[in-house]
Amino acid sequence: MPEDTEYIAPNFVARLQNQKIIDKDVKGNKWLWEGRSGDYRYDGFGNPNYFFRGTKDRNPIISDSPELSAAEESYREILEQLINSSSSDRPVVALDIGGMAGITWCRLANHFRKEVEAGKVVFVVTNVESNFEDQFAKNVDRDTLHEGDLELFRKTKSEGLVKYITADVMSLRKTTIEIQGKSIRLLGNVDLLNERTAVTAHSRIPEIHIPRMLETLSDKGIYVCWDNTISLQFGDDYAEDRNIAFFDAINYSMDYFKLERISEIEEGIQKGEEVKPIILRKSGGPKIKAD
Numbered sequence: 181m182p183e184d185t186e187y188i189a190p191n192f193v194a195r196l197q198n199q200k201i202i203d204k205d206v207k208g209n210k211w212l213w214e215g216r217s218g219d220y221r222y223d224g225f226g227n228p229n230y231f232f233r234g235t236k237d238r239n240p241i242i243s244d245s246p247e248l249s250a251a252e253e254s255y256r257e258i259l260e261q262l263i264n265s266s267s268s269d270r271p272v273v274a275l276d277i278g279g280m281a282g283i284t285w286c287r288l289a290n291h292f293r294k295e296v297e298a299g300k301v302v303f304v305v306t307n308v309e310s311n312f313e314d315q316f317a318k319n320v321d322r323d324t325l326h327e328g329d330l331e332l333f334r335k336t337k338s339e340g341l342v343k344y345i346t347a348d349v350m351s352l353r354k355t356t357i358e359i360q361g362k363s364i365r366l367l368g369n370v371d372l373l374n375e376r377t378a379v380t381a382h383s384r385i386p387e388i389h390i391p392r393m394l395e396t397l398s399d400k401g402i403y404v405c406w407d408n409t410i411s412l413q414f415g416d417d418y419a420e421d422r423n424i425a426f427f428d429a430i431n432y433s434m435d436y437f438k439l440e441r442i443s444e445i446e447e448g449i450q451k452g453e454e455v456k457p458i459i460l461r462k463s464g465g466p467k468i469k470a471d
């Protein structure tokens with residue numbers, strides 16, 4: 181957590197109060213998010229038209245296929261590198277923070293079914309609210325799951341291939357997961373950390389939340405954030421201050437946790453192209469590939 185006031189953006193106290201109200205409402209299940217699928221198949225690491233809520237860029241392809249595509253292929257590459265290079269006695273941990281249904285995590289868990297069953301990799305989705313399944317039912321025309329995706333979600337969840345846990349960003353450091361009789365804490369053990377319209381987009385106090393999120397990364401960890409400054413402006417009076425706080429927190433965390441920012445695709449057909457999400461990586465972490 182930043183101790184230097186240089187890292188505290190304007191209106192911190194007002195934003196903190198705002199955050200407390202939001203936390204109460206979210207935990208009390210009073211919020212209904214627009215994006216609830218956790219489906220990142222429209223996002224491509226090098227794709228300029230990657231899905232971004234609130235723009236016209238979303239390609240409205242209806243796809244129920246459990247096959248991987250676009251960014252999911254890049255996640256597959258990342259996970260293969262992590263699994264193949266692992267010398268640890270714990271599984272590789274892939275965490276989608278604020279992932280709601282975590283459809284992309286379901287597709288990946290199905291793809292890596294053998295490795296999941298062998299305890300080599302674990303897929304975890306967090307949500308603050310415990311009733312996220314009700315959210316699909318409550319407002320069917322906003323971001324429903326397609327029939328095939330819903331089926332995939334139910335099946336993957338019931339088989340335990342994806343672990344759904346209730347946690348907010350502040351409680352991650354105290355959170356453990358149980359795998360084949362072993363207890364693994366998230367703090368310092370997350371190898372792939374993904375977020376879209378979750379902590380970054382909604383935090384009123386990024387100077388506290390971002391370091392709390394990034395401290396979960398392992399020594400080979402990689403963080404992928406699909407949000408940018410625009411998303412921070414959703415329905416909030418302090419958008420500018422939050423932007424300042426967010427980028428301060430990213431810079432502070434890069435220094436403190438020794439993370440490098442990846443700005444170009446490193447391998448594959450799109451090598452050399454700009455990466456669209458914010459990607460931060462520990463040294464020795466997996467490379468970014470996009471075809």
Ligand SMILES: C[S@@+](CC[C@H](N)C(=O)[O-])C[C@H]1O[C@@H](n2cnc3c(N)ncnc32)[C@H](O)[C@@H]1O
Nearest residue numbers: 213215217218278279280307308348349376378
């Ligand atoms: C709009 S949904 C995003 C779902 C999914 N990532 C997607 O893009 O389809 C927002 C998510 O952010 C999570 N979230 C909001 N505030 C959070 C916080 N302070 N800590 C952790 N998660 C948070 C919520 O629990 C919810 O899962």
